[in-house]
Amino acid sequence: xxxxxxxxxxxIRGAQAGSVSDLEALFREHWPRAYRAAYxxxxxxxxxxxxxxxSFLAAVRALDRFDRHRPFGPWLxxxxxxxxxxxxxxRAVRAETEEQDLPAPDPPERDDTLMPAIASLDPDxxxxxxxxxxxxxxxxxxxxxxxxxxxxxxxxLRRGLDKLKGRIE
Amino acid sequence: xxxxLQRIEIPGExxxxxxxxxxxxxxxxxxxxxxWPRRHARSLVLAAAGAAIVAAAVTPPGRSVVNxxxxxxxxxxxxxxxxxxxxxxxxxxxxxxxxxxPGGSWVVGExxxxxxxxxxxxxxxxxxxxxxxxxxxxxxLVALDPKGDVRxxxxxxxxxxxxxxxxxxxxxxxxxxxxxxxxxxDGEQDWGLGSADPGVAPAWRPGTHDVAYVGTDGDVRVxxxxxxxxxxxxxxxxxxxRQLLWSADGxxxxxxxxxxxxxxDPRGRTLGYAPxxxxxxxxTFAPRGHRFALIVRPGGVLVVGADTMRFHNxxxxxxxxRFNGVAWSPDGQWILxxxxxxxxxxxxxxxxxRHIVAVANVAEQFNPGARAPAFPRVDGWCCAS
Numbered sequence: 001x002x003x004x005x006x007x008x009x010x011x012i013r014g015a016q017a018g019s020v021s022d023l024e025a026l027f028r029e030h031w032p033r034a035y036r037a038a039y040x041x042x043x044x045x046x047x048x049x050x051x052x053x054x055s056f057l058a059a060v061r062a063l064d065r066f067d068r069h070r071p072f073g074p075w076l077x078x079x080x081x082x083x084x085x086x087x088x089x090x091r092a093v094r095a096e097t098e099e100q101d102l103p104a105p106d107p108p109e110r111d112d113t114l115m116p117a118i119a120s121l122d123p124d125x126x127x128x129x130x131x132x133x134x135x136x137x138x139x140x141x142x143x144x145x146x147x148x149x150x151x152x153x154x155x156x157l158r159r160g161l162d163k164l165k166g167r168i169e
Numbered sequence: 170x171x172x173x174l175q176r177i178e179i180p181g182e183x184x185x186x187x188x189x190x191x192x193x194x195x196x197x198x199x200x201x202x203x204x205w206p207r208r209h210a211r212s213l214v215l216a217a218a219g220a221a222i223v224a225a226a227v228t229p230p231g232r233s234v235v236n237x238x239x240x241x242x243x244x245x246x247x248x249x250x251x252x253x254x255x256x257x258x259x260x261x262x263x264x265x266x267x268x269x270x271p272g273g274s275w276v277v278g279e280x281x282x283x284x285x286x287x288x289x290x291x292x293x294x295x296x297x298x299x300x301x302x303x304x305x306x307x308x309x310l311v312a313l314d315p316k317g318d319v320r321x322x323x324x325x326x327x328x329x330x331x332x333x334x335x336x337x338x339x340x341x342x343x344x345x346x347x348x349x350x351x352x353x354x355d356g357e358q359d360w361g362l363g364s365a366d367p368g369v370a371p372a373w374r375p376g377t378h379d380v381a382y383v384g385t386d387g388d389v390r391v392x393x394x395x396x397x398x399x400x401x402x403x404x405x406x407x408x409x410x411r412q413l414l415w416s417a418d419g420x421x422x423x424x425x426x427x428x429x430x431x432x433x434d435p436r437g438r439t440l441g442y443a444p445x446x447x448x449x450x451x452x453t454f455a456p457r458g459h460r461f462a463l464i465v466r467p468g469g470v471l472v473v474g475a476d477t478m479r480f481h482n483x484x485x486x487x488x489x490x491r492f493n494g495v496a497w498s499p500d501g502q503w504i505l506x507x508x509x510x511x512x513x514x515x516x517x518x519x520x521x522x523r524h525i526v527a528v529a530n531v532a533e534q535f536n537p538g539a540r541a542p543a544f545p546r547v548d549g550w551c552c553a554s
Contacts, residue, residue, distance in 0.1 A: 015197075020194065023193070024194075027190055027193060031186065032182075035186070036175070036177075040174065040177070044404050045179055045180050045181055045182075046403050046404060046405075046439045048179070048185075050439075052185075052189060053188075053192055053193070053442055054444060057192070057444065060196045060197050061196070114173045115177050130174070133170040133174055134174040136171065
């Protein structure tokens with residue numbers, strides 16, 4: 001993941017100079033994965049949209065100061081995944097109060113075997129699984145992105161995978 | 170594993186991508202426009218300075234209006250500012266205002282005439298302005314006419330808040346502590362709908378009996394009040410919403426958070442989201458279209474398009490101090506901004522050339538005889554005659 005192609009560097013430079021097409025190229029390349037990563041951590045499409053959008057807006061606001069020799073993706077993913085973890089943690093501790101006299105809307109239909117299994121993990125484990133297996137960061141890179149010791153990342157990966165295997169099998 | 174993670178279908182991903190790109194593109198365009206005021210600074214400064222000299226020389230309230238020009242220069246061309254009127258003589262557009270001061274609710278007629286309704290709180294107009302629903306002594310829901318004659322009352326043991334009429338006046342939604350309740354317009358039948366944030370007023374979707382409210386968990390919810398069924402709910406982030414408002418055609422629902430704004434379509438799909446630099450305190454939709462006025466502190470009054478959430482350079486008015494309320498005139502031509510820091514009402518023209526009518530000494534007019542009169546809150550501007 002650490003490699004930075006010349007084309008991406010050129011796009012960053014172009015976007016810094018005001019090129020909408022270069023910005024759009026960056027958006028096309030990086031937004032889908034940031035959005036998917038956020039969704040897999042928060043399990044809420046609207047929240048994932050907000051998180052990915054706000055992460056990209058943060059990128060736009062900081063574009064002038066961005067060092068174009070650094071890769072854009074990890075920087076964006078760091079913001080998106082950390083915000084998603086914060087959101088999921090806040091959601092988990094907030095008391096869910098359902099109406100006593102109003103039936104809830106029908107849940108959306110879904111037929112993914114992995115999705116409920118990932119949902120059963122806590123947000124910290126979800127995040128390392130997503131970073132490792134969706135975004136393909138190494139444990140060392142994940143440790144840097146999440147500001148965690150490498151051992152913690154490895155243990156979360158191991159426990160997360162064990163739980164997923166148990167759920168899927 | 171990667172293939173499985175990529176295969177998971179996310180509902181509405183394509184729409185989310187398009188919405189986000191629109192917002193990102195708008196933010197990027199705004200970033201480029203930073204230099205615009207510099208090109209026009211000289212002419213704007215000259216125009217504003219001319220207006221400032223005229224206005225500041227006449228009255229102290231005029232000075233406070235003009236002080237705000239300093240903030241406006243470079244962002245909006247502000248013309249036509251005159252010294253503030255010493256008191257509210259006449260509204261610039263048809264309709265009547267509903268205000269609340271510590272002494273109770275007031276109705277202000279188009280001619281500027283003032284009538285105190287009584288010691289009511291949180292009053293709201295019925296759709297055609299024939300009635301007012303309000304809270305009396307905290308525990309009584311009252312329907313009365315604009316002359317102050319009470320039509321019916323309903324008492325409860327719980328503290329009541331935020332009565333709001335449905336589009337045709339057949340329902341009133343209100344909060345009974347942390348429960349959303351609905352009563353028929355004649356006060357005869359009353360039922361509960363669910364748990365709700367006691368600090369956020371419910372909002373009826375125009376043309377329906379669907380009511381939007383904020384749950385105690387901070388989610389935005391919309392329920393069919395007659396079927397007593399939840400239609401949809403949507404999670405929001407970074408603090409629970411403080412205000413909900415529907416566009417007049419019922420096709421946009423906007424949730425205002427402390428530092429963000431989010432718009433939904435009638436089925437609960439997110440249309441736009443925008444973080445706010447500062448602190449959003451009040452908002453109101455235009456009587457037509459999808460624009461809404463938003464008060465942001467520090468800053469001023471912004472006009473925002475609910476479809477795109479683009480508003481960075483749509484500053485309507487900027488001023489020092491605090492603004493605490495906003496109302497759009499029924500004809501859509503004027504926006505009333507209440508400005509306690511300057512003890513003024515500002516009527517800002519929302520269409521055509523920018524024009525501002527300022528009215529001073531507002532607090533005293535609605536707290537006669539008080540030693541330290543409190544500034545009134547604007548509860549609504551209704552209805553076109």
